[in-house]
Amino acid sequence: MITKSSGKAVADLQDISKIYGAGATEVRAVNGLSLTVYQGDYLAVMGASGSGKSTAMNILGCLDRSTSGSYWLQGQEVNSLSDDDLATLRNRYLGFVFQQFHLLSNLSALENVELPMIYAKVPVEERKQRAAAALQRVGLGDRLKNKPNQLSGGQQQRVAIARAIINQPSLLLADEPTGALDSDTTREVLAIFDQLNQEGMTVVLVTHEHDVADRAQKVLLFRDGCIANQDPGAWSAQSKLQMGPNS
Template identity: 65%
Template sequence: MTINPYIPTSDHLPSQDNPIAYQPIIIRLEDISKVYGKGETAVNALGGVNLTVVQGEYCAIMGASGSGKSTAMNIIGCLDRPTSGRYYLDNLDVSRLPDATLAIIRNRKIGFVFQQFHLLPQMNALENVMLPMVYAGVPPSVRRDRAVAALTRVGLENRMYNKPNQLSGGQQQRVAIARAIVNQPILILADEPTGALDSRTTAEVMDIFAELNANGITVVIVTHEADVASHSQRIIWFRDGKILHSNIAPNDLHQVIRD
């Protein structure tokens, strides 16, 4: 099946107020299902999920615990495979690719940010940020300059040689964001990125995501926090393994939560 990445979908109808509708589709989930286990112990984590996200969007995925949002995130991030359906990432069907190929795609196209920062404690900030470039085959002569630029972009140019235990939680998350962007990905996936941060630091981190998005990077955040989701352009709401709403405006989120 040939996918035309420039056809707007019903979630992205073009208008003067929505020029992003004409951008290429970065994420396309087609009838995605995910089943864990077999027989009587089988758990249907996702059932018939359809979703598109276009280049330059900033989306939040929400839903109650067990709603399927984390499973969807894992599939979008090529960390897991759908049981059925097709997933196109940047117009490439990645649904059935070998693990080794998926690892290359993750490294080059996707930047991950998690609640737990997953920094290597024995390495300083600069070394942590340089690490993804080693796996991407970036020449050693380029790695340091790119890592310095990424850390400067998140405001940590004066903390490059500090190890994680010498940094605050917010600073560690900034290092994690710098690491996520250093390979110049087309997509940032963030799973509860502010869950371990206080409100002030949360605001600072969300400002960084907004700046990255303003510069063209597609951002998808999984969160249970309405305040975090309110920074996005649209909110996708999961319930019982399905998308209940795919285009909630941030201003309408509290009404959806009450319902």
């Protein structure tokens, strides 16, 4: 069972465009995108290469700034913030999970999960307690001291998820989180996302795998820098044919 959105906006993008180059070399990677993500949403983002989905996710994650339009995250207008304030906002409200796990090889699982709390200046003992609880939550309570090279790919992704949720983010962004995993491990990792959403966490997940997207409440199909389809019931065989089998 997937949780229902609450009607409270977590992220609100209005008429967002991202332009690279100028004149004859101008490229509109995102073109007039409007999207509101509500608390409790579970959204999957799909689209062919060059459709704008990655650029849109970077803007949503405050990793890039739009050329025009407005973006409000938890009631704060993002585009007007300094780089330092933007980094603080990102650490406070956003969690990230990537295809590559981005764990520090010289740190244990516990220490990797602690990192966002160090930036947030959480006291040492509280950091360790919360990190241990987060690893327990993703089924790694017995792996606190293991370093990444002592963990399987699926276990490393679980550490990355624990790190992403440690500050209780308003929005969890996952970019192809199962792309480097086998089928069995993919199901295990997706079950964690399902559980997090059932507990009320807002999730936006980029994927090219249709069976992964089918777990979400709604699929956003990107084309030509904007959303071509965002109807909850419209993820049909026709949409899949438009995407192609390997999109």
